[in-house]
Amino acid sequence: MWTFDGNLNDFYGIFNAGPDNGRTATYVYPGYTGYGGALSLGLHGTSQSVSIATFLSIWHVSFTLEAWIYPTAFSWTYGGSPDNALFGQCQSQSTDRCLHIILRSQRIYFGFYGDDLQGNIAFQANQWYHVAYAYDQSTRQQYTGTSYYQFQGLTYFGHSGWSYSISLWIYPLSSSGGTIVHASGGYGTDGVGNTGWCLPMLGFSSSGALYAQTTSSTSTLIVLTGPTVTLNSWTYVTITYSTTNGLRLYTDSTLQSSSTTAFTFISSGSPNTITLGNGLSGASSIYCPQGSITSAQYQGYIDSFSLYSRELTTANIATLYTTPQP
Template identity: 30%
Template sequence: MRNTTIYSSSLWRADSYLSDTGYKPSLESFPLSPLSGSSLVTLASIGKINDSSRPEHGRLMQTPLFQTEMNDSDDLRKSIDPRFHMLLKRTQISAHSIEPTVANLSNIQQPSQAWVNNENESQVSKIKSKPASRVYLVSKTGQQICSTRCRSIAIATFIFLICVLLIVLPLGIVYGLASSSDFSTSIISTMITTTTTTTTNTTTTTTTTTTTTTTPPATAWIPSNYGTPCSSTCINVTTVTPSTLIASWTFEMNTNDVSGQGHNGIIANGAAFSTGYVGQALLLDSSLAQYIFVPYIDLTLKSFTVEMWIYSFTLSSLDLSLFGECETRSIDQCLHYIIRNYKVYMGFYGDDLVGVTNLTAGRWYHIAYVYDFVNNVQSIYLNGLLEASRVPISSYMGQNGSAAFGITGETGANYYNGLLDQIRITNRVKISCEILNDASLITHYPFDGSVVDIGPNKITARTTVQGNSGISWVMGKVNQAINFNASNSYFQSCGFWALGQNQPYSIALWINPSSLGGTLFHLSTDATGSGAWCLPMIGFSSNGSIVGQTWNGNTFVVIAPIPPINAWTHIVQTWSSTNGLHLYINGGLYGSINVPVFAAAGASMCVLLGNSGLGINCQTGQILMGPYSGAIDEFYVYNRELLASEVCPLAHP
């Protein structure tokens, strides 16, 4: 049996277009193989587009229509489509090949017909194309069949469906398991690039967005290890209560002892105040011999811890005085805490401890000097971590003398040139976890019926709550929570120097939304929520998903699931130059994105909860700025990147 193919231009995939425009393709007929006896005949269409205005110009279209076995005397009538009919009359064909000829279709007006005559050179003599949108392949009996090309398409389609099943079926199983256990994973990482070019009269803003294609689930996301006991960390260690303090100075435009013990400082030579690590700080100019005098503090024959934040304008190999209480320049009777040769130094006079890290001018450091009288151990902590320790020759023996900041009675000591902030003296040995929290926990608002900061820095004085008619206290995740239910209500606290620097940070809070929308955590240089630098860092997207984002000249975003309404969800956002932006939901890491730089304002910042304030000219990223409706509880800010093991206890209070 031989194969014979008759080619016709009667069908083309864009026939409807051709019908509308009057487009007439040319026809190319191809040789027919010699036939004898029974033959397998295939009717096909082939057309070459001649319209140069069409993008498909010059594309060769060949589509098999049907295929069937025929005898020499058979007449074949096949209904290809209700709108298309073709009559193929089969007669005797000569035994030699037929050369291709071209038929002009422009003058053919009758319904589509094609036949091969019995002349020595057979050709398609008449063809009229009536548009059809589909091609049906039919057999002699009128049943639909498939040509060789169609079978290839069917096989390819079958393989494609199998592949889809192999992919979709496991995902369906996982989704089913996820639905039954409230667990699913979905991460979207987005980078928003905004470039603004300003001329005299024109401002052009271009925004480029790159987003992955995962859609977050509209159910609570619970990490797989939720409920597993958290490993032991320093996060939940309670800070020291005021009753254990000997003295505390916050330098909020004064030198008063806020512990209530009466150790108020006296300014010498015009010492001033400036922006501090938290709020304000004491500003000392060494060229003016400025310092603060404090009445005698009894540290004799007892343990004590002295902590402070320092910001040095200049450093050198000379001794720079921080704090001292010197009875006499004799061994173990002249307490002096200084910076010697760029390193932190703890001296009893002739019986001293020196640190190992070289300090750098122009940045804040937390220093803790600890003396354990019972075990006779000196220790120095830098930024919450143990720097050095030793056993001195003898205990500290000083019994009188005045205390001072910025100068000591030690021989050769120089006045300090820089800022001092948050100085605290405690009459016991602070453990390492307490010191780490003092050095890294900027603020902690439990919102237990008030806006009191119970963290080490006590920044309540800089806290504002607006929209009192829209603020209420409700049952919280732990005790009580603050609730926002008006468009003008928000919580604000200013004086966060650490959040204005290219330094690690962590933000944690519980939310219980009554609706999905608005800003949860907003950072700005101005108390209005606007200013030279402003960004909503945690909030909701337009579809109600939780969004965490940061800024390095572009907005880098991690989008988490849509949280449930009227239920508690825990959120932690962390950033460091090493690990980039991380977003934790309910104690589990949900997503992250590499962001090596936090392009902060380089200034002290204001924090708003539940709103973005005016939010003028802020970078918005993926957060739909506006008022938040719902409750917030247990709000923390750290100046370091929390580890996953440290996030766990915050999500399991």
């Protein structure tokens, strides 16, 4: 782990780095956390990089690389593609021998050379982003991701037909697609395998409309269309479900849409996982229909998320909406 708080040392002192090309490392203060520093690259010359002198072996192992980055510009550096390098370990430019973790065309990009992945969201300059790149050696699967929060072991929520409610405050910076609340469970360890189950519960379509969704069978979605939410402003969103009233969607305590008939919610049958701010892969499976929500990073803020094991009433929602507010 490299904190870049005024030096290039590994937190544990094992894989300390040093500047390349005879340059001196430069830093900006504060970093993302509001204290300490951040390594500054490219602002003082086009050939700035750092290298780890001690060999860091990631051969035949699983690994994850994550970082907070603040791109100030996007450059054209390789083969006509606008690449900005974050991390690389390259033996030769041949299949599976050149690990490169970069931004390409302003999107996260993860490749071993010849079997690469690229993200969907175009990054903008002068904004902080959390990026994560993961490789599972046992399954030989790669994953690229950005910001999300996840919690697991939701046993009650794994039961079909049981009532639930979800409420949260959102402050979207963009509404051009993105998953706000995603549920997963089932037989796969990440809930998204061929026999897994997952559900984009709340998010935006590519046109900016807010949608709430749930499942009435392993391959059928109940979809509610909500309003176009105001950007750069807080909105209180609530989803409720019961076998009596079906699915309902509220914004700022006002009912916006409800299912036309009662139905039984079909869950995974095992403890579920909730992911906030992003979805999981696996939309090609019949157990994970995407519906009207665009699978992409949600861009904005989330506050006061709650999951209830009952259907909230209109009076409950009105009380929650008024106290407290972000």
